Amino acid sequence: MSIEFIEQAFSFEYEGERIAATAHAPSKETTPVPVVIFCHGYTGNRIEQRYIFVRMARRLAQEGIASIRFDYRGCGESEGLFRDHTVLDYVADTIAAINAAKNLPSVDTRQIGLLGYSLGGCVASYAAYRCAEIKTVVLWAPVAFPWKLFFDRRPDFFPDDAFGADNLFVEYAGWEIGRKYVETLTSLDPVHALSQFKNPVLLCHGLQDTVVPPSHTEAYDAARNQNHLITETLLLPKSDHGFKPLQEDAQLLEDTLLWFKKHL
Template sequence: MLGSFAVESLDIEHRGRTLRGVLHLPAGPAVAAPALVLCHGFGGNRAEFGYTFVRLARRLAAAGVAAYRFDFAGCGESDGDFTELTVSDQVSQVVAVVDALGAHPALDPSRISLLGMSLGGLTASLAAARRPVRSLALWAPAAVAVAMDGPAAKRRADAIAEHGYDDFGGLPIHLPFTEDAAGIDPFADAAPYAGPVLLAIGSEDFVLGPDLLERYRQTYGDRLDLHVFDGVGHGFETVPARERLLGLTEAFTADHG
C-alpha cells in the first residue's frame, strides 16, 4: 500500500500559453522535497502509456519525492497548436517548468531531476544541459527524431512537401519540426549535463539503431546506468517490463534525487 501524499493542480505560463499539470507532493512535515519532472512522448500527455507517469508519481510522492506531470504545449489539455511542435520549444518549456518548480515553497530548488519518455526523453536530455538538474532518467529516448540524413528523413521531407505533413502513426509532423531538428545534435547538445543518467530501452525498440547505445556511452561515460529490456519494444509492452521500469526509476531517483 502506498503512503500518503497530496495532489495539486499547477499550471505554468510559457510564451503566452498555459501548460497544465499536476504536482504530487509528499505528505507530512513541511520539509522542502526533491522533485522529478516527467516529460511525455510525442503527441502524448501527462499520464503516459499505461498510466505509468501517474503510477510513478504516486510511488515517488509516497516515498518522499515530489513529481510534476504536465502536458507539453499543443498536447493534452495545455494551450498551443500541435502543428507548431518542435523539440527546441519543448526544451524551453521544460526549462520554464524547472524554474517554476524551483520557486515552489514545498520544493528544494537544488534537488530537481528530469525524466523523459521517447521524444520527451530527447527533450529532457537537452534541457538537462540548460539547468543544473540533479539526475536524468531516459525511457526509450528518441534521438532518431532529429536525424536529418538517411532514407527515413528523405521520406519525411517528401511527405511534407506533397501533403503538408508527415503522417506518423496518425499524428502529423509539420515543417517547423523538421526545420528545428536540423539544428539539433542529440548527443553533442546533451553532453554538458554532468550528472547521473538512467537509460532504459527495449531490445526490440524501433529507435534502437546499431550505434545508439554506444553514442550514449560516449556522451555520458561511467555516469550512465544502462538497462536493456529483452523482448519488448518502444512502449515496454508487458506488465513485468513496466513494473521493472517503475522500480528502476523509483530507486534511481531516490538514490540521486
C-alpha cells in the first residue's frame, strides 16, 4: 500500500541567487524520514526527460522517502545565467540543497542520499566526496570524463582556440558557455572523487547510450572495485541515454527505489 505524500515548490538562496526546487515528502509521517537529493544533467532541470525525476520522486515518497529536486543556478527556473556557472558551481548548489534538506522538519539528517543523472552523475560524485553525511549514491548514465565528452563533440574547444581575446563566451549546442566553464572541465576527475566515497553506490547505464557511452560507468565501477567499495551496476541492454524503452525505464525506477530503501 502506497503512502500519501505532499509535493511542494519552494526555493532557497545561494551566493545571492535564488534556486528553484520541489520537495516531496510523505504527508502523514510523524517520525523523520530519509531524503534523496536529485542532480540533473547538462542544460537540464529538476523535471528531466519524460518527467523521469518527477516520477522517481513520487515513487520514493509513496514508499516513505522524501526528496528534493532543484535547478542549478542558470538552469530551469533558478536565477542566474547559464553561461556564468560551472560544474563546480553545480556541486556547490547541490551542497546548498543538502543543507536546505536539513532544515525540513520531516527529514532524518542522518539518512541522506544522492541521485545524479548524466552530468549530474559527475556533480553527485563530487558532492558525495565532499559531504560526510551522504549515506548512498545512485548514478544514472553518469559522465566520468567531462572534458573528453565535450572535446569529442567540439575538437576546437581548447580555451585559447575557442575564445578570442575579447570573447569570454562561446556557443555550444545552442547554449552560451563561458571560458571558466571550459577551463574547469580540464580539472574535473569525478571517477577519483567517487572512488574516495566509502558508502554504497549503484551505477545504472543503458547499453545503447551514444550520448554518454557505457564506458563511463565502467570507469566508475573499476575505480571503486579497486578500492574494494560496495558497488553494484544495472546495465539495461536496450536503453539509450533517456532510458527508453519503457520496460527498462520501469526497471530503472524500481531498482533505484529498492536501493534507496535498502541503504537509507
